[in-house]
Amino acid sequence: MKKLYALLLLQIIWGGVNAQQLTPCDTANLDSSLDLTGVIFNDIHIDTLSYAKNPLPALLADVKYKNDVYGQPPGCDPPETDECLNDGSALKYYAYYPKDHDYAACPLKAVVLAHSGSFAECSSLDQPGINKISLFLAQRGFVVFNVEYRRGIMLDSSNLSNNSVQQYKAPYIAEQDIRGFFRSMIKRERNKSQFTDYWKIDTNNIYMGGMSAGDYAVLNVARYSKSMNDALYAPPITSGNIQYVLGNPDLDFYYGEPDLDFYSFYQPKIKAVFSMWGAIPMPWNPYHTISNQPSFFADAHLTPAILFHGYMDKTFPLVDDMPYSQDVNLSPSTPTSELQYNSTDFCIRNDEGPFSLNPYPDTPDIINGSSYNMYRVLKYYSVKCEIYVDCSMKHGLDKDGPGYGSNFGTGATDAEQTELYMVQRFAIFIQKLLHPPSVYGNTIFVDCENTSKNCTTNTNCTNRSCGELIDFP
Numbered sequence: 001m002k003k004l005y006a007l008l009l010l011q012i013i014w015g016g017v018n019a020q021q022l023t024p025c026d027t028a029n030l031d032s033s034l035d036l037t038g039v040i041f042n043d044i045h046i047d048t049l050s051y052a053k054n055p056l057p058a059l060l061a062d063v064k065y066k067n068d069v070y071g072q073p074p075g076c077d078p079p080e081t082d083e084c085l086n087d088g089s090a091l092k093y094y095a096y097y098p099k100d101h102d103y104a105a106c107p108l109k110a111v112v113l114a115h116s117g118s119f120a121e122c123s124s125l126d127q128p129g130i131n132k133i134s135l136f137l138a139q140r141g142f143v144v145f146n147v148e149y150r151r152g153i154m155l156d157s158s159n160l161s162n163n164s165v166q167q168y169k170a171p172y173i174a175e176q177d178i179r180g181f182f183r184s185m186i187k188r189e190r191n192k193s194q195f196t197d198y199w200k201i202d203t204n205n206i207y208m209g210g211m212s213a214g215d216y217a218v219l220n221v222a223r224y225s226k227s228m229n230d231a232l233y234a235p236p237i238t239s240g241n242i243q244y245v246l247g248n249p250d251l252d253f254y255y256g257e258p259d260l261d262f263y264s265f266y267q268p269k270i271k272a273v274f275s276m277w278g279a280i281p282m283p284w285n286p287y288h289t290i291s292n293q294p295s296f297f298a299d300a301h302l303t304p305a306i307l308f309h310g311y312m313d314k315t316f317p318l319v320d321d322m323p324y325s326q327d328v329n330l331s332p333s334t335p336t337s338e339l340q341y342n343s344t345d346f347c348i349r350n351d352e353g354p355f356s357l358n359p360y361p362d363t364p365d366i367i368n369g370s371s372y373n374m375y376r377v378l379k380y381y382s383v384k385c386e387i388y389v390d391c392s393m394k395h396g397l398d399k400d401g402p403g404y405g406s407n408f409g410t411g412a413t414d415a416e417q418t419e420l421y422m423v424q425r426f427a428i429f430i431q432k433l434l435h436p437p438s439v440y441g442n443t444i445f446v447d448c449e450n451t452s453k454n455c456t457t458n459t460n461c462t463n464r465s466c467g468e469l470i471d472f473p
Helices: 001-018 024-028 128-139 167-191 213-223 225-234 242-246 262-269 288-296 371-378 413-433
Strands: 044-050 062-064 083-085 093-098 108-114 142-147 201-209 237-239 270-275 280-283 305-310 327-330 355-357 366-369 385-390 444-446
Touching: 024 108, 044 128, 044 280, 062 142, 062 327, 083 213, 108 128, 108 167, 108 213, 128 201, 128 305, 128 413, 167 201, 167 213, 167 262, 167 280, 201 213, 201 262, 213 225, 213 270, 213 280, 213 355, 225 280, 262 355, 270 366, 270 413, 280 371, 305 371, 305 413, 366 371, 371 385, 385 413
Parallel strands: 108 142, 108 201, 201 270, 270 305, 305 385, 385 444
Antiparallel strands: 044 093, 062 083, 093 142, 237 355, 280 366, 327 366
């Protein structure tokens, strides 16, 4: 975290010059006159906390695979054998909050963020991008929770284009954790007298966001109804129903127990989504046809959204008429292989497995719709949304250095500048939801910068295409 604190110091110094004088409730309500491209608060603190239940339930299991896609970060080496641990260390989070705010006068809005990393074990909430975004948001008047969740996958080495059973399980487990965190955040706020938390949040106006895999899980938590979850996770299963082997979506593993129905009590508190190169999973049939996709969301909790995506994304392709497909095939049986990618009985909740997927590769099982698909669904239902497309960007922002180009038309020369731009757009998007302008303006930005600074009209971008590749409606 040393680099993060160095960044924080620089931001505080910069913010001291540009800070605005505000009343506590002006800030908490993101008054329409505020220029949210700049810093509002200077003194940002970070607390490290846990949302695990104490004592930890014996049924909580965190899987570690020796063949996980671990990458090369220092101190993250694969185990010698697969492990199934009763370990709550993954259930932690960082709380970013301004200390120079009068919380007694007005609690601040909260943002819950989930990091990227393909659900691999060595991805974590310590990634610099998610922490910079958390910091930038806190400087603009939010209490931000950067949430860790359980991870662990194996890729189908026989065919990397197929999703293994381990990849199929991982998002479901992450969603359980994020739902558990959401309940824990609300309960902690109710029981504030039992803690020394400096901050207070408005529990009726909460925002969620994520990058890549984190966004995949967040969108499910924020939007999907019970029937959508059942449809998504039921059809490909040939044995070991996922709720039987992994538990229902709302488990009692967390400080916030499943005391109330998530869909009727907790989910309505989510007011908008900040989506960064993520995806919305749907059953392939019949929703691979884009015109059918709105019907899948007929009973969804369709919150407003601001969406960022790269046109050259191969992981979650923006559209399906490129060389990259949005279709997902689950791994077929591999009976001659030592590693089983279609079926597993390791680290599941009972001894009556295995948990097995559809073994037939001829027809895709899932479609991962992109930000563009979500934009079309929201527009169909007249839900407020904005989409930002970078025509040269792949999956995630470019690495810093010569040739950096994932800037969404802003001229940003490194990832930090792009992350700041995305935060500015999200903060102003929330501001406009709270204080609707008389004229909203453009909602599609293809390699074009939106320069509005508050509740003024969005920039009128006329570009709707990435060369001859796509023409947005």
